[in-house]
Amino acid sequence: MEGKTLKGRHVVILGLGRQGSALARFLTERGARVTVSDIQEEAALLDRREELAGLPIDYELGDHPMRLLDEVDLLCLSGGVPLDVPIVVEARARGIPLSNDAQIFLERCPASVIGITGSAGKTTTSALVGEMCRVAGFRTWVGGNIGNPLVSDLPAIRAGDRVVMELSSFQLALMTKSPHVAAVLNIVPNHLDRHGTMANYIEAKRNILANQTRDDVALLGYDDADARALALETPARLYFFSGGAEVEAGAFKTNGELTLRMNGDAREARERVDHEICRVSELQLLGHHNLLNVLAASVLAGLAGVPLEAIREVATTFKGVEHRLEWVRDVMGAHWYDDSIATAPDRTLAALRSFEDPIVLLAGGRDKNLPWEELAAAMLRRVRRLVTFGEAGSMIAELVAKARATGESGSVLEGIQTVDTLEQAVAEAARVVRPGDVVLLSPGGTSFDAFRDFAQRGQRFKELVWDLREGGDSSSRSGDG
Numbered sequence: 454m455e456g457k458t459l460k461g462r463h464v465v466i467l468g469l470g471r472q473g474s475a476l477a478r479f480l481t482e483r484g485a486r487v488t489v490s491d492i493q494e495e496a497a498l499l500d501r502r503e504e505l506a507g508l509p510i511d512y513e514l515g516d517h518p519m520r521l522l523d524e525v526d527l528l529c530l531s532g533g534v535p536l537d538v539p540i541v542v543e544a545r546a547r548g549i550p551l552s553n554d555a556q557i558f559l560e561r562c563p564a565s566v567i568g569i570t571g572s573a574g575k576t577t578t579s580a581l582v583g584e585m586c587r588v589a590g591f592r593t594w595v596g597g598n599i600g601n602p603l604v605s606d607l608p609a610i611r612a613g614d615r616v617v618m619e620l621s622s623f624q625l626a627l628m629t630k631s632p633h634v635a636a637v638l639n640i641v642p643n644h645l646d647r648h649g650t651m652a653n654y655i656e657a658k659r660n661i662l663a664n665q666t667r668d669d670v671a672l673l674g675y676d677d678a679d680a681r682a683l684a685l686e687t688p689a690r691l692y693f694f695s696g697g698a699e700v701e702a703g704a705f706k707t708n709g710e711l712t713l714r715m716n717g718d719a720r721e722a723r724e725r726v727d728h729e730i731c732r733v734s735e736l737q738l739l740g741h742h743n744l745l746n747v748l749a750a751s752v753l754a755g756l757a758g759v760p761l762e763a764i765r766e767v768a769t770t771f772k773g774v775e776h777r778l779e780w781v782r783d784v785m786g787a788h789w790y791d792d793s794i795a796t797a798p799d800r801t802l803a804a805l806r807s808f809e810d811p812i813v814l815l816a817g818g819r820d821k822n823l824p825w826e827e828l829a830a831a832m833l834r835r836v837r838r839l840v841t842f843g844e845a846g847s848m849i850a851e852l853v854a855k856a857r858a859t860g861e862s863g864s865v866l867e868g869i870q871t872v873d874t875l876e877q878a879v880a881e882a883a884r885v886v887r888p889g890d891v892v893l894l895s896p897g898g899t900s901f902d903a904f905r906d907f908a909q910r911g912q913r914f915k916e917l918v919w920d921l922r923e924g925g926d927s928s929s930r931s932g933d934g
Contacts, residue, residue, distance in 0.1 A: 460484030468531025475602035571638030581750035589763040640679035694748040740807030776911035786888025792895035793911030798828040817843035818898030
């Protein structure tokens with residue numbers, strides 16, 4: 454429906470979450486006839502209904518009946534709605550157009566958009582780019598999968614603004630429009646419970662580039678084979694970022710220094726003009742993965758016209774995003790970190806590589822049908838004590854025990870304890886912790902076995918850590934577990 458008026462058109466939105474609510478308001482205020490359907494019953498959606506009170510929206514709750522497709526002009530999916538649910542399959546069979554809040558935003562945004570996706574790091578990179586643009590004095594909007602749906606801000610965005618949009622594979626899977634600047638940071642196994650195969654997952658990520666032209670720009674993670682291979686999929690001007698290789702155009706690390714090379718296109722040999730961003734030792738963010746995020750953000754900010762001084766200032770002062778290797782507190786002689794965003798084994802692996810101190814790791818939650826073997830082997834080498842919890846707790850413990858039984862040399866793992874809840878996991882960590890340890894919540898699984906999302910899980914973890922006393926006990930607070 455790009456370029457078409459929304460007034461009078463009937464749009465059905467599946468899912469009354471954050472994205473669905475924002476889109477329902479946007480469409481209704483532009484004269485569309487909106488019906489929202491959610492499989493949850495009305496009692497679970499009272500807060501969302503209250504936010505939309507007074508708007509002429511029809512609701513169908515508790516199910517997605519096929520009659521919703523009668524006389525509908527557009528079917529919009531919130532991020533939590535898979536493409537294989539019966540009503541979506543039937544809509545495609547009938548030729549009903551599909552869309553979502555991200556697509557509708559891109560179709561109508563008057564400003565150039567920087568779109569960022571990846572299996573890991575996209576939120577931190579988006580926040581970095583947004584901060585670099587703000588420090589440079591640009592009117593800046595950051596949103597999408599990072600938190601606020603940008604469609605809510607669309608009426609206020611002007612042509613000269615800077616827009617940074619985080620895009621998930623769920624959003625990209627059905628999108629037919631690409632942002633002017635598109636970044637694919639990395640592609641590692643994730644969300645296979647939703648996409649089914651790695652091929653499907655890669656195809657969803659590829660959509661961020663699929664509709665680019667020669668007038669657009671693509672930034673790819675050079676060190677990630679699947680991301681780098683997407684260079685063949687876009688005619689756009691090409692940039693790379695790398696933590697080990699010197700790239701023709703983009704940013705890279707050599708000899709302890711981050712370098713920005715903005716000389717046009719990685720496909721073309723040009724005279725190199727290099728600028729030092731900063732020394733690696735000046736970064737505030739922990740871990741090699743965050744070094745890569747800074748490199749990617751520096752290129753994207755440079756493409757947005759941000760001066761080197763502003764890029765350097767943010768690169769050397771930015772301390773991170775909540776629940777992403779976030780230092781919580783030093784207590785009982787140990788450093789406690791919240792990395793609740795780690796909902797896949799690869800992210801937990803990156804977190805483990807960020808520390809040299811002995812680690813007490815809290816891992817668990819709900820599995821996404823992802824491979825854990827590499828992480829299990831890394832736990833033997835990097836984790837002093839492992840505490841597993843949640844639905845996947847027993848599975849993780851068994852995998853690590855199996856790896857340890859093979860007699861792999863260099864193991865530092867002293868013990869594994871499996872508990873049911875996050876509360877019990879924190880209590881167990883407090884029991885076994887030693888001065889000088891890092892206690893790390895980096896679950897490797899989603900939060901949906903016990904919490905609404907990773908943020909709620911991280912917040913609960915921080916409450917529990919702040920409840921700890923130096924002696925090792927804690928006062929109890931009521932919580933979801």
